Amino acid sequence: MAEQTRAEDIANRLRRSILHGTLPPGAPIKERDTAAEMGVSRTPMREAIRILANEGLLLLRPARSPVVASPTLAEVRDAIEVLSALELLSVRLACDRATEADLDEIRRLERELSDNFTTLDDIDRFEVDMAFHLAIVRAAHNPALAGTHRSYLGRLWRARFLSARRKSSRDSVVSQHRAIVAGLETRDSAAAQASLQAHLDRLLANVRAFFETETETEIGPEASGAD
Amino acid sequence: MAEQTRAEDIANRLRRSILHGTLPPGAPIKERDTAAEMGVSRTPMREAIRILANEGLLLLRPARSPVVASPTLAEVRDAIEVLSALELLSVRLACDRATEADLDEIRRLERELSDNFTTLDDIDRFEVDMAFHLAIVRAAHNPALAGTHRSYLGRLWRARFLSARRKSSRDSVVSQHRAIVAGLETRDSAAAQASLQAHLDRLLANVRAFFETETETEIGPEASGAD
DNA sequence: TTCGGGTGTTTGGTATACCAAAATGGTTGA
DNA sequence: TCAACCATTTTGGTATACCAAACACCCGAA
Numbered sequence: 001m002a003e004q005t006r007a008e009d010i011a012n013r014l015r016r017s018i019l020h021g022t023l024p025p026g027a028p029i030k031e032r033d034t035a036a037e038m039g040v041s042r043t044p045m046r047e048a049i050r051i052l053a054n055e056g057l058l059l060l061r062p063a064r065s066p067v068v069a070s071p072t073l074a075e076v077r078d079a080i081e082v083l084s085a086l087e088l089l090s091v092r093l094a095c096d097r098a099t100e101a102d103l104d105e106i107r108r109l110e111r112e113l114s115d116n117f118t119t120l121d122d123i124d125r126f127e128v129d130m131a132f133h134l135a136i137v138r139a140a141h142n143p144a145l146a147g148t149h150r151s152y153l154g155r156l157w158r159a160r161f162l163s164a165r166r167k168s169s170r171d172s173v174v175s176q177h178r179a180i181v182a183g184l185e186t187r188d189s190a191a192a193q194a195s196l197q198a199h200l201d202r203l204l205a206n207v208r209a210f211f212e213t214e215t216e217t218e219i220g221p222e223a224s225g226a227d
Numbered sequence: 228m229a230e231q232t233r234a235e236d237i238a239n240r241l242r243r244s245i246l247h248g249t250l251p252p253g254a255p256i257k258e259r260d261t262a263a264e265m266g267v268s269r270t271p272m273r274e275a276i277r278i279l280a281n282e283g284l285l286l287l288r289p290a291r292s293p294v295v296a297s298p299t300l301a302e303v304r305d306a307i308e309v310l311s312a313l314e315l316l317s318v319r320l321a322c323d324r325a326t327e328a329d330l331d332e333i334r335r336l337e338r339e340l341s342d343n344f345t346t347l348d349d350i351d352r353f354e355v356d357m358a359f360h361l362a363i364v365r366a367a368h369n370p371a372l373a374g375t376h377r378s379y380l381g382r383l384w385r386a387r388f389l390s391a392r393r394k395s396s397r398d399s400v401v402s403q404h405r406a407i408v409a410g411l412e413t414r415d416s417a418a419a420q421a422s423l424q425a426h427l428d429r430l431l432a433n434v435r436a437f438f439e440t441e442t443e444t445e446i447g448p449e450a451s452g453a454d
Numbered sequence: 455t456t457c458g459g460g461t462g463t464t465t466g467g468t469a470t471a472c473c474a475a476a477a478t479g480g481t482t483g484a
Numbered sequence: 485t486c487a488a489c490c491a492t493t494t495t496g497g498t499a500t501a502c503c504a505a506a507c508a509c510c511c512g513a514a
Binding site: 047050054075078079081082085086088089093142143144145148152 | 274277281302305306308309312313315316320369370371372375379382
Binding site: 030031032042046060062063064065 | 464465466467
């Protein structure tokens, strides 16, 4: 099986640090220093930085170190607009193309979330939620869509994760997921899209609320996640 | 102003060759040889190859030279499905957000195409057509959408260009563009989306017809564009 | 005290060499 | 004639050094 290159490995480690907050928004990634810390040369480090910049997690600046992206509310909202179009397309295509195996997997993930909603910790619950949406996209059987959707998940991960922690309303999430599954099972595209739209509207509202409290309580990048 | 890096310059030159057919589908891009031909080192060549692979124009293979992508009908169709969702979103947002300057630019491009349809050569006409669609996306004022849309234009460019050459029906294209502009001007999102949908349906039909004749008349990558 | 210039440091980009792995082609033996 | 093995070539990835540009800081002069 294809092993990861050193660049991919470095990118994964940095991505994890960014998504989990160890590298907070605004933190610089000094190419030479970080390469030395990881015991690698600049070439794979440079490649890894490129990978993460393409995913929207790092912001490249001319003649300066790249920094961890710190998307504004407008940028997050813009990305959610595109994500919404992609997820609505995936639901529409999945209604037409999902196999029984696809539907089984989607049901399994829906059940896993609803059965364990209060016992899962924040990160695990969030990842099951993401897996649910990814399973729907896979059921659309359109690799181009899957790739683009995945890149939006990357760039929106932290905003979604942090906003979801503020308001994890079990009944609402679970009922919306169930409604989406029901629409898929009955191949009722309009119903499935309407349920997903409600879910996405709630996401946008949560993100807005999150940014509002961010500007009230946070001083700046330094005030978050210690280095 | 920010000049291009050598890698970006190389990527642009290779992209042009790919899009214009000088480098046909399936042609290998040998990193060392092509770098030597262009008088550059492997480092920027490697970076340029990465850029084009991210745009879907090159296909990377393990332990083999990358080749010019040769998308199948299924891959092109998949990409058009996503492009359609993105363009429909852009029209919907543009109905809400377009400034008068945006509308002026869209009108100007529509007029340029309709006034010069038969006198423009294939490439120029195609590029005005693309500029028209790009202007609508700009009018949506969503940079994330603009970026993703641009990457789909890149990967679909050749299929669209070659299929458009087969059937360049002036009256149909021009009337659909006018209908889209009218919808934008009156901020009638439903009408603008319906006109765009018709335009996109025709694109898909053209691409299908193109692939059907491709499989009938073409022997293989060697039979197209001499090297 | 402020502004401008110079110097040093940091940085991205590039060139080049080397390594290891994979693929391909040829030869030999059954 | 076919299959297997070996050698050579091709390839991507990585390490390291160097260069030029940009930025920041300090000092001197007005």
